[in-house]
Amino acid sequence: MKTIQHWINGSPTGATGPEPAPVFNPATGTEQARVLLGDASTVDIAVTAAARAFEAWSESSLTQRTQVMFTFRQLLVDHEEELGRIISAEHGKTVDDARGEIVRGREVVEYACGLGDVLKGSFSDQVSRGIDLHNFRQPLGVVAGVTPFNFPAMVPLWMHPIAIATGNTFILKPSERDPSAANLVADLYQKAGLPDGVFNVVHGGKTAVDAILAHPGIEAVSFVGSTPIAKYVHEQATATGKRVQALGGAKNHAVVLPDADLKFAATHITAGAYGSAGERCMAVSVAVAVGEAADGLVQVLERKAREVKVGPGDAPGTEMGPLVTKAAQERVENAVAVARTQGATVIVDGRGLKIDGHENGFFTGPSLLDHVTTEMDAYQEKLFGPVLAIVRVDTLDQAIDLINANPYGNGTALFTASGEAARRFQRNVKVGMTGINVPVPVPMSYYSFGGWKDSLIGDSPIHGPEGIRFYTRPKVVTTRWPQPKQQVTVGFTFPTSS
Numbered sequence: 001m002k003t004i005q006h007w008i009n010g011s012p013t014g015a016t017g018p019e020p021a022p023v024f025n026p027a028t029g030t031e032q033a034r035v036l037l038g039d040a041s042t043v044d045i046a047v048t049a050a051a052r053a054f055e056a057w058s059e060s061s062l063t064q065r066t067q068v069m070f071t072f073r074q075l076l077v078d079h080e081e082e083l084g085r086i087i088s089a090e091h092g093k094t095v096d097d098a099r100g101e102i103v104r105g106r107e108v109v110e111y112a113c114g115l116g117d118v119l120k121g122s123f124s125d126q127v128s129r130g131i132d133l134h135n136f137r138q139p140l141g142v143v144a145g146v147t148p149f150n151f152p153a154m155v156p157l158w159m160h161p162i163a164i165a166t167g168n169t170f171i172l173k174p175s176e177r178d179p180s181a182a183n184l185v186a187d188l189y190q191k192a193g194l195p196d197g198v199f200n201v202v203h204g205g206k207t208a209v210d211a212i213l214a215h216p217g218i219e220a221v222s223f224v225g226s227t228p229i230a231k232y233v234h235e236q237a238t239a240t241g242k243r244v245q246a247l248g249g250a251k252n253h254a255v256v257l258p259d260a261d262l263k264f265a266a267t268h269i270t271a272g273a274y275g276s277a278g279e280r281c282m283a284v285s286v287a288v289a290v291g292e293a294a295d296g297l298v299q300v301l302e303r304k305a306r307e308v309k310v311g312p313g314d315a316p317g318t319e320m321g322p323l324v325t326k327a328a329q330e331r332v333e334n335a336v337a338v339a340r341t342q343g344a345t346v347i348v349d350g351r352g353l354k355i356d357g358h359e360n361g362f363f364t365g366p367s368l369l370d371h372v373t374t375e376m377d378a379y380q381e382k383l384f385g386p387v388l389a390i391v392r393v394d395t396l397d398q399a400i401d402l403i404n405a406n407p408y409g410n411g412t413a414l415f416t417a418s419g420e421a422a423r424r425f426q427r428n429v430k431v432g433m434t435g436i437n438v439p440v441p442v443p444m445s446y447y448s449f450g451g452w453k454d455s456l457i458g459d460s461p462i463h464g465p466e467g468i469r470f471y472t473r474p475k476v477v478t479t480r481w482p483q484p485k486q487q488v489t490v491g492f493t494f495p496t497s498s
């Protein structure tokens with residue numbers, strides 16, 4: 001049985017820690033590897049290596065850093081297929097879907113390649129007589145990222161390229177469910193010429209995360225995962241004086257107005273709901289059908305849900321793979337059963353799906369629930385699976401109120417032909433990322449990514465300009481070069497400019 005090791009100071013490391021954890025192949029349901037679980041001493045070894053590497057890396061030139069990012073970007077292109085297959089084998093998503101997340105993550109590396117431009121400071125001449133002022137940004141030191149299972153490449157790529165390009169050194173604690181992508185990325189960074197110790201991987205669960213949150217040598221923590229853990233990470237890490245960005249869970253609504261092209265809307269909502277088996281933070285989990293849009297929408301959604309091709313992620317033609325764990329499969333199937341007992345109409349029932357040759361895989365088919373109300377568990381709970389709930393309302397304003405009453409505010413979408421409705425929606429909805437006729441509105445890397453309310457704890461979105469701000473401290477310098485033997489008159493009042 002393969003053992004997945006930590007990656008510290010440029011090489012695979014055994015270090016200490018509790019018993020390794022099993023890593024499953026969700027398509028077969030079998031254990032395929034074991035991953036080491038780091039503890040406080042593993043984290044300390046990584047921090048020591050990263051702190052030593054910071055001394056030189058923070059002094060490296062912008063040119064050197066940019067060259068590493070350029071080379072790293074090309075290596076991500078060259079290894080896209082290999083990385084996609086690694087992700088698919090541990091997560092369950094299709095290889096093509098995994099390649100999609102690599103491409104979206106790579107865009108952050110492309111943004112980081114332009115660090116010479118984004119790190120430019122500004123200069124003010126003659127702010128007072130003979131005095132100039134300029135500012136620039138400096139790295140924090142050793143920073144850490146704690147990431148979820150659902151995007152084992154992309155979510156860490158939201159963090160480390162920016163942290164490293166701005167001169168920090170990084171410790172990644174990836175999800176213990178699909179840990180291998182992180183080690184290949186570490187190897188690619190090394191091949192790109194990144195000095196040892198700048199990028200490190202500590203595998204593990206709560207014990208490793210707690211050690212990161214408590215370690216005095218770590219300046220900042222980036223977290224993406226479920227809301228309860230995001231709140232916990234934010235609380236613990238800020239208590240030890242660290243900067244924190246903490247992105248939480250989601251329950252995303254797509255609103256369909258009667259003037260929308262229903263086939264277009266239903267096709268996109270189907271992809272947004274069942275792509276990656278609904279295990280995306282931007283997955284559509286609720287379709288809000290307004291007025292007479294409902295019956296026509298449900299008809300097309302039903303047809304589309306029945307057409308989704310479910311199978312192993314590496315089989316050609318598969319559109320939706322298994323869920324990540326048996327527990328997730330059981331949770332989702334139980335939620336469909338409860339929805340029926342609470343009065344929802346189960347239009348498509350994905351439970352009990354068996355895939356030939358993969359009978360023990362963690363599969364469930366797409367489920368479509370109609371007449372869901374906001375009191376039902378199917379609406380209130382975060383199912384994180386291929387279940388689309390349809391809620392019917394009478395007006396756009398009711399749809400907006402419903403979304404605004406939901407505790408999450410990650411993504412949302414409106415399908416309409418009306419510019420006025422679109423404008424009203426995007427201005428009034430309390431959600432961080434909004435799509436107009438776009439179901440999964442993930443911003444490009446040169447914008448920042450982040451939700452509102454329980455989808456983002458604290459105040460810092462991730463990557464783009466917010467990422468640069470997060471991983472650097474501003475410094476302002478006020479300069480005077482007096483003329484030789486210039487006469488000096490200084491008062492004791494607080495200095496003001498003249």
Ligand code: NAD
Nearest residue numbers: 147148149174175205206209225226229247248249250281
């Ligand atoms: P999770 O919260 O269970 O785990 C995330 C990370 O936290 C993992 O590295 C895990 O090892 C660690 N962790 C788990 N329990 C912990 C504990 N008690 N103490 C300290 N650390 C702990 O999330 P997940 O199941 O891996 O990922 C799915 C969740 O992530 C979903 O809720 C999804 O919506 C969310 N997510 C959000 C975004 C976003 O941008 N807002 C993006 C991707 C995923």
